[in-house]
Amino acid sequence: MNSCPKFLAAIAGTFLSLVTIDVNLVQAANFTFTSIVNNRDNKDFFGIGGGPINDNGTVAFVASTSSGQSIFTSNGSGAFTTALKPYPYPTDSYVINGLAINNSDTVAFGNLTSFPPEGLYISKGGNATRVVTPSDGLFVTSVSPDAFNDSGTLVFGLSKNFDNGATIATGNGGPLTTVVDTSGQFRFFDQPPVINDANVVAFQATLKDGKQGVFTIKDGTITTIADNTSLFSGGFVGVGINNTGTAIFDAFREDGKEGIFTGNGKTITTIADTSSSFSGFLNNSINDNNQVAFGATLRDGAENVLSDGIFTGPDPIADKLIGIGDSLLGGTVTNLFFSGGINNSGQIPFFAELRDDSGKTITGVFRADPVSKSIPESTSTLGLLAFGALGTGLALKGKLKQKSTVRRNALTYTI
Incomplete structure (x- = not known):
């Protein structure tokens, strides 16, 4: 029996399983992209930023x-819920620096303003509760996506100055702990x-003996995840943690290569490093299934961008979520920023800047949604034709290089 028709039908079915009629969705690899908000379709919004996910x-x-x-x-349905009402305007306004959301x-x-x-x-x-201010010793006025948990507890650093009783504390609007x-x-x-x-x-x-490292603490018990006594030379940045206690961080090895690593106090795993195509990393996140996401620049990457792409593993091609030059919302991606966040369904939010066919710039926050890899039972000639059109439309785009030096929570959203 000739197996060719079955083979073609399977290919067509696979393609159809990736197709959606929602105009806010597009396909890249094993993800569809949902527009959460953009300044083309949501004209009441401007100065858009952020993007953590629950x-x-x-x-x-x-x-x-x-x-x-x-x-x-928003969950991408087109409806928006106000989580913070504007401060009475034009008297003054919030200037948001870092954002997190729980379940x-x-x-x-x-907030960076004085009033x-x-x-x-x-x-x-819509109504805000103040947790901590610089008068309490707040050292950095910023919130990372992993600094706020489902109990409503926020964690932060306190210090009047560099060497005056630095403290890590938690709060939820009452006394600090x-x-x-x-x-x-x-x-x-x-x-x-x-x-x-x-x-x-x-x-x-940084320890009193001059060493540096990444640590966890629970009920006073400290665990060393990584330090600069062996594999690493120091310069740990961008730490995150999941609910199984595995931490993710960006660091430099003794051989000078930068990388994204995970650790649990027993073993350290290299997720990606700069030994080949990657030239640097910008923000990272890990979920409870140990799936990761991170922003990165490439050795042959584009100029003047925050990231050349967002990735989920060490292969810049096979593990690319989206990159500069890709299609999104009917435009071409010209800039990307991964602020951090991958939920337990594998959904990943990000900020993107696009340029449409008329040359207009579109900015927005998007969510990448994993696509089921199952093959549907029914197929059609239309699917085969669509698959053929898809195959002839593929193209590779060259890029130029520039490494970004922006780190976690570096964007401040101003009006």
């Missing part, structure tokens, strides 16, 4: 309106800490 697929983003800067949430759709954010007071806040239903301080082995906590749903805190620190 396990419900809800994405939080910052946008300016005629009333001021606000935080909204109850509560958001946490940093409303600078500090870290939690908000749901100290997690770890510099009374023991640590001299300073180098970057904002993160927390999981079991209240395990992961952080980067």
